[in-house]
Amino acid sequence: MNFNALQLAIRFPAWLSPEVIPGLPFRWYGIMYIFAFGTAFLLYRHQIKERNFPMTGEQLSSFFTWGIVSLILGARIFYAFVYEDALNYLFRPWLIFWPFRDGQFTGFQGMSYHGGAIGLILSMVIYAKVNKFDLRELGDMYAASVPLGYTFGRLGNFINGELYGRITASPIGFIFPNGGIAPWDRDFERIRTDAIQMGIVPIEEGGMGMLNYPRHPSQLYEMIMEGIVLWAVIWFFRKRKPFKGFLLSLYLCGYGLVRFVIEYFREPDSIMGYPLDFARTNLPTALYHPLLSFSTGQIFCFIMILYGLGYAYIASRMPDSKALYIYPSHEEVSEAGKNEKAAMRNQRRKMRNKLR
DSSP: OOOOGGGTSEEOOTTOOSBSSTTSSOBHHHHHHHHHHHHHHHHHHHHHHHHTOSOOHHHHHHHHHHHHHHHHHHHHHHHHHHTSOHHHHHHOGGGGGOOEETTEEOOSOOOOHHHHHHHHHHHHHHHHHHHTOOHHHHHHHHHTTHHHHHHHHHHHHHHHTOSOBOBOOSTTOEEOTTOOBOTTSTTHHHHHHHHHHTTOOOEEETTTTEEEOOBOOHHHHHIIIIIIIHHHHHHHHTTTOSBTTHHHHHHHHHHHHHHHHHTTTBOOOTTTOOSEESSOOSSOTTTOOOTTEEOHHHHHHHHHHHHHHHHHHHHHTSTTOBOOSSOOOHHHHHHHHHHHHHHHHHHHHHHHHHHO
């Protein structure tokens, strides 16, 4: 069916700006990170209390502090070396965390989810080993806490008008402020021709022949599916997990699968394109994503799914793998210890009596 998609597309709200207060270096994206960390922290603390898990408030604060630092470091370093000019940072590594671009404060622009996940998992492994916690339990409670906080990060991407999806003729397409294609782009003529044939009529803006097209709001797709829906599923299973480590494996596989599918609606990075391409085509990535062409994000998500399956297999076969929902209180542990000592004394007494 041929129709003018702009008659159905949704205009990005003009009042929604990345800056909280224009002219000041405070952006909604940074505030969303604060909401994300705060939400995850409160959900983690709730699980500790309802399970009577033996972790003090001081230990929890330390655990989350190192987790946040590791997440930010991993996310930024991974993005810099995978999605940007790695050689530039190799000889000038301080630029990875330099918050200024062209004389303006921009903060840490460019964060990779997969890099952040790697950093967080490494910090969790080290913390569990040093403080003698069960890694599987720490990971399960993280898995039931992180996804809901993740929704704020994707909302921040939406407010920034970044990481938008491919051009679409669907009525849920958004006209993003920075979603246009300039005439000097090498794919400009092809995209314009193919889009018009699909019934997608662009609008001109910017005074330089800039054409803007409706885009899939892939940030909102991710916010709903990878955040709210995935969190609800994991939260439901937190009291029903069959073995320790199940929730973390469920999160790794669930996120990897959902993100893999949503990547078909999201435009790949212009530099990376499709690193793994079994259906090579000259069609522009802004319009098409063949099923057998895989983006960088999809490759990492596939690895993530494999890791989740492998982790589930190992965790379910480790000693003491049976799930324990409620941990005994200190009084119950002390009483159990006293009873065990009394039983051992009685056994020794009986042995002595037999020897006599």
